[in-house]
Amino acid sequence: MRIVDIQLSFPSILVALIILAAFGKGVEKNLPLAYEYCKKAAYSGSARAMNNLAYMYMRGLGTEKDYMSAYAWSEIAIENGYNSKKLRDDASMHLTPAMHYDVHKFINQLKKEIKRD
Numbered sequence: 001m002r003i004v005d006i007q008l009s010f011p012s013i014l015v016a017l018i019i020l021a022a023f024g025k026g027v028e029k030n031l032p033l034a035y036e037y038c039k040k041a042a043y044s045g046s047a048r049a050m051n052n053l054a055y056m057y058m059r060g061l062g063t064e065k066d067y068m069s070a071y072a073w074s075e076i077a078i079e080n081g082y083n084s085k086k087l088r089d090d091a092s093m094h095l096t097p098a099m100h101y102d103v104h105k106f107i108n109q110l111k112k113e114i115k116r117d
Contacts, residue, residue, distance in 0.1 A: 035062030042073065044115055047080035054087050067094035072107045076114070 035056050041049030054073035057066045074088035095103065 031056075031062035033062070038062075043113060045080075047077050047082035050074075050077035050080060051082045051084045051087065054084060054091070058087060058091055067091045068099055068103050068106060071095060071103050072110055075103075075107055076110060 035053075038049050038053045038056060042053045050073050054070045054077060056062055057073065058070035059065070068091075070091035071088055074084035074091060077084040078088065092100070
């Protein structure tokens with residue numbers, strides 16, 4: 001059984017699909033698909049998905065490792081009420097001073113792209 005790529009506008013449903021695809025609960029395990037659903041939910045405003053996306057970037061799950069993206073998404077999750085401080089701090093340890101400078105511009109750009117209801 002596979003999850004088909006359907007357009008969903010409900011972040012909580014996307015988060016459920018992320019869990020199913022990431023862990024293979026009732027469907028074939030598919031980390032790249034989980035990453036795509038996670039990204040959609042994060043851009044739809046789900047703080048939980050923002051945290052999960054940061055984790056996926058931090059560990060390279062379904063995508064390439066990207067510490068700057070992990071830091072950015074964890075920071076945005078924190079701003080949206082999710083406790084992602086440890087994840088942010090772990091990602092921060094991998095950033096150079098130049099990356100620390102650039103990540104704040106990146107965060108501001110991401111915030112502009114996140115849809116709010």
